[in-house]
Amino acid sequence: MPGPGRHALREARSAWSGGGPVPEDAVPSESSAAAPSAAAPSTAKGVDKPAGAAAGPGDATVVPPAVPAYLHNQLPEHLRRQQWEQWQAHQQRQRQNAQPPAWRAGVRPAAPARARAASLWAVLATALVSGLFLGEGLGANLLIVAVPAALAAFFAAQAAGRRVRPWTLVWGLGGLALLAIPALRDAGWPTFLALVSALALGSLALHGSRTWTGVLIGSLGIVGSVIPGIAWGWRSLRERADGSRDRWGPAVRTAAIAAALLVVFGALFASADAAFAELLGKLVPEAEVSDGPWRILLFALGLIGALAAARTAAAPHQWDKAKIAPGRERGRMEWALPLIVLNLLFAAFIAVQLTVLLGGYEKVLEVTGLERAEYARQGFWQLLWATLLTLVVITFAKRWAPRSSARDTVLVRSVLGVLCLLTLVVVASALRRMDLYVEHYGLTRLRVSVTAMEIWLGVVIVLIMAAGVFGGRWLPRAVAGSAAIAVLAFGFLSPDALVADRNVARFEEQKVIDVAYFQDLSADAVPALNTLPEPQRTCALRGIAKDLDEKSPWYATSRSEQRAVDILAAHPLDPAVLSCGGLDPGDSGEYGR
Structure with missing residues (x-):
């Protein structure tokens, strides 16, 4: 019966097959194979690195050795070095054949030159x-x-x-x-x-x-x-x-x-x-x-x-x-039917809204049992979310749209164009509801912000419609530019100034104002609030004036702050107004006792 030494002998010869005959001195004897050296490694993490060999990037890779670990250290030095070089060449070929993900192809920049x-x-x-x-x-x-x-x-x-x-x-x-x-x-x-x-x-x-x-x-x-x-x-x-x-x-x-x-x-x-x-x-x-x-x-x-x-x-x-694979093209009916149903739902909703916009509020309020302000507040947020979700639907619909023929192109433009047009009417309805709500309850920062958001979403929908007619290569930069313009206009107009202007005008008409809300506004609101009569003026400006007492250097002071300081210096707050806690709408305020 052959002993373990013969099995080890065959393993060593088969490990070197394909690379030429194995020299006799490279194969240990039966006695040495039967008794592995105590110094031989027992792990299978890879071949032993010969002395003097350079470190390679694949050193930590877990791979089975080409020769059993208990025989490898018994090979001559030149054969172990040859095996290590072959392993390094194999790892190099694997690294060369490895490709980055398709979406990252060509994205990585070249090494930058030395800074000037x-x-x-x-x-x-x-x-x-x-x-x-x-x-x-x-x-x-x-x-x-x-x-x-x-x-x-x-x-x-x-x-x-x-x-x-x-x-x-x-x-x-x-x-x-x-x-x-x-x-x-x-x-x-x-x-x-x-x-x-x-x-x-x-x-x-x-x-x-x-x-x-x-x-x-x-x-x-x-x-x-x-x-x-x-x-x-x-x-x-x-x-x-x-x-x-x-x-x-x-x-x-x-x-x-x-x-x-x-x-x-x-x-x-x-x-x-x-x-x-x-x-x-x-x-x-x-x-x-x-x-x-x-x-x-x-x-x-x-x-x-x-x-x-x-x-x-x-x-x-x-x-x-960066290459992103397009979505799988869907069939015409599979793609178009859900959007057509959505268009019909939009059309039915808009038909009701047109009735309301043309003066049917009383009938709708009579049926629903809501007040006009409650009706407006109830619908605005839902319409805002409907606008956002419509943009999501358009994004995914465009990704899976049929695109094999000219008829497919016409179908895509027609269905999505109708959806965008109906969404614009939804935007107009949402803005109308917000106007009704502000008319009843006044303007706040949140209402200014969400109204600006709704207006920008309408602009984006208009840009999408234009891209469907003239081509969409310019659309990404146009959407980014419209967002920047919206933020720029939002900052230049100043929501706090708009809030103050609208509420002062509402006070002049209805003699109703919430002076406590103005305590947290910024210095942008001072010019409008300064036109209020006393004691409303002092109560509205007291919180802002307290914040302006902290002096800041010129490079950390805005133009609005400097203008507010000048206004309050020219028209100081009335010291006779001691408390504003009992200042209800239309109340004359509490003066000094």
Whole structure:
């Protein structure tokens, strides 16, 4: 009966089959095969790496060895090295044959070139102004920070050979216009929307996207450049420092001497003239030791943000090249029948709405038992959701639409066109209901916001209809541009100012006003509320005036805040109004006892 040594002998010979005959000295004897060495590995994680062999990326891969582990260490050194080289070649072929997912093909950017000195200086300037000007609030300081950051991105793109295209200018200038909203308006919600939209437009300007995938992902793409931007900036700084050590010394000495001269002579001139000292105090940010950690954090955020922008401009991801497979084409009846049924439902609803819009409110209210304001409030939110869901339906219907022939194209345009047209009537009905509700209960921030949202959704539907007629290559950028314009208009008009104007006009007509609601409004509402009679004026402005008592530097003060301060300085609040708790609609208020 053959012993285990013969089985091991056959295993060793078969492991080397296909690679030439196995030398006799490469096969252990029966005695050695029958008694494996104690030093031989017992794991099956892979072949043993010979001494002196380079580390390979496939070292950690779990694979069965070509030769049993208890025999491998008994092979001669040159055969073990040969087996290791064959394994490395096999791993290399696997890596070469591995393909990225189809949607990522061509997306990854090329390695960026070394940053220019101008980009690095602009990044440093962004970090400095961020640490100095962003600590006390938001205002014109955002524009001050955005200018050097934009220059850093421009210099990086110029070094990479990228040209400025028309849409790049559109997105860039639009982002700067959005950053002007905090400098003009005091309301927090429009400022937040403006900041988010400005970041998205800046990212689009750096990526240059034009497809749906490019616009949606490219608007957030700058976030993915934060870590690569830090590594790119550090590497560029080290390379430049190694090649120009002789020039860094004079540059540092020059900057230190200039700073020392400004501090010394600025202090002398400030002590010599009070007017100059006051001007200098307004222009130069105040820095205290206790603010050190906060200033350092803002410095770091400015540095990281500017590096991310410059790194994206130097080598952006090509999100337009992301390939998303189209949806499976459906049959005409399978695709069109549900949409036709939906169109009929929309038509039936709109027929009822036209009756109401043409003056049939009394009959509808008599049947439903609701008041007019309750009827309006009950329907607006449902119609808003119906508009949103219609856009979702159009998106998926377009993905699965039949597209094999010209008849299919006509069918798709007809069915979706009718659905978009009916949805516009639903938008008009929702806006009419909101108008009725505001007429009865007054205007609030929430009602302004959702009305603006409904109007923008109507604009998007109009753009979709135009794309169905003229082609849709421009549609992604048009939708993104319309969103930016909506945020810009929302900020410039100021919802707080609209709320104050509408409620003051309602008070003049109906002598009804809720002065408690105005306590949380921003300084944008002061011009309209200042026209109220006393004691309503003092009660409405008391909360806003309290917030304005906190002084902010010029770069963190909006135009609305400064205007409100001037108005209240010229027309102080009435000190005779001690309490507003009993001020009901039409009440004269409680004056001092």
